[in-house]
Amino acid sequence: MSGQGEQENGRAGAADAPHVPVLLAEVLEALALKPGGRYLDGTFGAGGYSRAMLEAAPGATLLALDRDPTAIAGGAGLVAAMAGRLTLAQSRFSELAAEAERFAMAPLDGIVLDIGVSSMQIDQAERGFSFRFDGPLDMRMGREGQSAADLLNEGEEGLLADIFYHYGEERRSRAVARAVIEARRKAPLTTTKQLADLVAGIVWAEPGGPHPATRVFQALRIAVNDELGELVAALHAAEAVLVPGGRLVVVTFHSLEDRIVKQFLAERAGRAPAGSRHAPAVSMAQPTFSLVNRGPITASEAEMRANSRARSAKLRAAERNAAPARPAEPGLVALAGIPASQPRRRHRA
Structure with a gap:
């Protein structure tokens, strides 16, 4: 599977470290940042994406979440440097919609999620x-x-x-x-x-x-x-809180997570799997996203040579439309071919 080895996902080091997160330029391009926009970084880590987003979009404000209290404490310097444009909150990214409402940031113009463990933790x-x-x-x-x-x-x-x-x-x-x-x-x-x-x-x-x-x-x-369950909940939350035209950008480092993101975005973009006589095609609900890219964006050869963490990274992005958000579907993990968290029944290969 992709991402094997002790991959460190670009959220590394102290908040002021001269570290460039994986696929940084690609993330900024996919977000289509605009001045004065409202954005959310669901995986603050060392603040690499957050800093770059605020520097690239004058007047924009950003809410950054991280479930790790160490990351939140380490981001105090960046909060001060951004003079009111950055808010940090200790929270799981599955709760991003509620957090955006709590901090009067909803609806959002863009969300970025960098999935996995950070090298700061490793x-x-x-x-x-x-x-x-x-x-x-x-x-x-x-x-x-x-x-x-x-x-x-x-x-x-x-x-x-x-x-x-x-x-x-x-x-x-x-x-x-x-x-x-x-x-x-x-x-x-x-x-x-x-x-x-x-x-x-x-x-x-x-x-x-x-x-x-x-x-x-x-x-x-x-x-x-419960990383897979958290990811599924975050995808649904993003759908609920993005403004029409808002972008969702997800960077994954393992095939398990990428499979879920791919499944979710494809289904929300109206791309149903082909039917057969055993499983006839079903009518699709109204699409809520359109895909920004047909397939995943991966790191360049130059970035992979400079940063081994980039080798397994995949970026997927989609743009929200005006269709109503759909109810959450807890079965998404299973639909992607992965059992729910801590499965209790063994399936033979």
């Missing part, structure tokens, strides 16, 4: 996102709720196998789940090194490939943070 050993550093098995973006250690030490074998298989596409998911159960009978799994070493003893390392534990770590992170 680089902090105590956050437990990475096996590059030994730290506690945490992985909670918002520092609340069930941790990765809780899930590993309390989850049933079938549940863990499902998570590793569906969210990490780990072919040896059953074997890894069994090994976790055996290991925790002796002592709880509490550190990233413990888990990485355990998986490395079961999953074969491919020459020149990612670390054997990459897919398991990804799967746990997605499950702990």
